[in-house]
Amino acid sequence: MTKINFGTEINRRNSGSLKWDDADLLYSAKDVLPLWVADTDFPPPAAVLEALQARVAHGVFGYPSPRFLGFEALSEWLKQRHGWETKPEWMVNSPGVCTALAVAVQTLTNPGDKVIIQPPVYPPFFSSVLQNGRTVLENPLIAENGHYRMDFEDLARKASDAKMLILCSPHNPVGRVWGAAELKKLAEIAVTHNLIILSDEIHGDLVYSGHRHIPLASLNPEIESLTLTCVAPSKTFNTAGLYTSAVVIPDKGLRQKFYEAISTLSITKSTVFGSVAMEAAYKHGGPWLDELLPFLAANAAYLAERFSKETPKIEIALPEGTFLAWLDCRELGLGDQALADFFGKEARVGLNNGATFGAQGSGFMRLNFGCTRATLKEAVDRIVGAYRARGF
Ligand SMILES: Cc1ncc(COP(=O)(O)O)c(C=O)c1O
Known part of the structure; x- marks a missing residue:
């Protein structure tokens, strides 16, 4: 190599x-x-740069097909790297994960509904809830000698009163890669209370030796049907400026609602460069x-x-x-x-x-x-x- x-x-x-x-x-x-x-x-x-250069050399930049380049490669990547079997037709394009968070909150909850987040956490988790007129319900992480864990007792209490949970997995900023036992416990609580999970897994490929990222939805069919998983090549391959991400939504009903909302806003689209880069990154990166x-x-x-x-x-x-x-x-x-x-x-x-x-x-x-x-x-x-x- x-x-x-x-x-x-x-x-x-x-x-x-x-x-x-x-x-x-x-x-x-x-x-x-x-x-x-x-x-x-x-x-x-290099494979991403070469694919982009070839696309520039092609020289015509009309509307790209909605049959999004890159979903096949993403599906294969999720299987090979994370052991998660997905179908390209479960995937919806979004310019970025923050867009997807905002659209999901807007579409899958009602004004005044409570949405759980686990601070300290990525600031747009707060704003995507608050700016859409929903209520933040905090389930703070517990810190012990610099190591953070989830407070499941508090979560179980709050879950009965909430509509959605936004999970950060791996967690920004505390750097935790949630283990199987933690994710199973969270999934159990979500399934019991029919809580929709917006699982932001944008950092999922950036995991160090001794740890493994487990996509929440890969745990079992019950949690899969409640979860929208946000993934992107942008953190892993440093392509944030190309504004291309995907939301993996196995449940047909949730997917249709999300897709209708994001297409009503006319933001399901990517750029020709974003989709070319995504495909090359997941195929060859x-x-x-x-x-x-x-x-x-x-x-x-x-x-x-x-x-x-x-x-x-x-x-x-x-x-x-x-x-x-x-x-x-x-x-x-x-x-x-x-x-x-x-x-x-x-x-x-x-x-x-x-x-x-x-x-x-x-x-x-x-x-x-x-x-x-x-x-x-x-x-x-x-x-x-x-x-x-x-x-x-
Ligand atoms: C957890 C998390 N989600 C989402 C984003 C931003 O995603 P996007 O640029 O696709 O909106 C970031 C960027 O730092 C992040 O850390």
Whole structure:
């Protein structure tokens, strides 16, 4: 196998990048090194670039067929990588997972209905519920020495009063890859209470050695019929700017409702480039991903080692999945705004403020280590410098 060099620096400044080009504005500082929004700094697999280049060379970009390129390849990928048997006809295209979350909440719940989420969690889980006039019911994760688990007793109580649960699997930001026993327990509660599950599995391919991502819907036919699973090539292969994802909905009734809603809004479509990239990624991207994962795991280990030696008041637990590290900064004794300013203005490193992931994230920061080692080293050097200057 040819070794892929994830160390090659590609200058993303002035490329219209949200992560790089908006960082200074966002953090009100100069020359901020961005490790925030969840895209990586790597180009996708060569096969994806070649497929896109061939599509550009073709030169005609009329409407793509609704028989979406890529669903066959996705179905095969889910079977090979995750042991989940699906059918391409179960899949509905959505420009992104956030779009799918919002449409599903709008369509499958009624105004005032309660939707359970498990904070600290990806901020659009809150907004997709609240902006649609539904009520958030929090089932907070329980943290024990940096390791998070679900509170099933609380969940069982709240499930009887709710219509839907939005699951983050693997979990952003805490990095948990939910195990079979946990998912079975959750499924049992959902089936008992007829709770629709919106399972956001966008990080499902980014799982480290010793852990395995289990698609919730693959557990048994009962939970399969209640679950809409959101998947995308965007985190795995770094194609977020191509706006192409899929919602896998085995239950015909749920699928029809979802499809009608998303097509009423005329957003079932993708771009010719999005579907070409999706197909190439799922067909040919496996070996590339197998090289990316140890590279990312080594980045996480590097972070953990440097923080434990050089900034002992910032604690980090190694994530089981995702390229996101959840930093416990509570020992620094700063309020949320002061903490954000410390990283953004003093260290000049752009991280996500933990408080945006819910009240449980207060005192935490999220760091995206999907970057070259040189960028990561520079970021840690800056953080260590600011930490020492403060005398923490
Ligand atoms: C859990 C989770 N869901 C969804 C998204 C965004 O998905 P999309 O860009 O497809 O809307 C992200 C991006 O960070 C994420 O972490």
